[in-house]
Amino acid sequence: MKVASPLGLFYRSRSTASDDSRYYYHKIYRYKNEKEERRYKEAINELRNSERNTIRIDFAELFSYSSTLASAVELQFYRYRISYFICLKSAALDVCNDEAEKQRLLRKEIHVSFNNLGHKLRFVLLFHF
Structure with a gap:
């Protein structure tokens, strides 16, 4: 899937954006490191776990894995x-077997943190928040 320019994405429907994000999420989930392990x-x-609510990427x-995916995160994160x-919440629910734990996960806020950003990108995200 190819990511269009930011203006092109601006005019796309919300359902298309949701489909794109599911596609990008699955690419992140399937990413394998040099040992062929899912990272x-x-x-x-x-x-x-109750004390964990952030996944760090x-x-x-x-x-290096996908410049298209990185560009989508960089240009269209918000x-x-x-x-x-x-x-991410649905992925966490998929690996959960206990019904009580699933109910707790449904109420839990889950966040994404991108580490190792370039200085320019960090500056842009800081002022868009």
């Missing part, structure tokens, strides 16, 4: 952020 699978599993690693959170 963020364990982090998603840890979201079930290395932006430089993300960019557009997709709610969908990212919903997708």
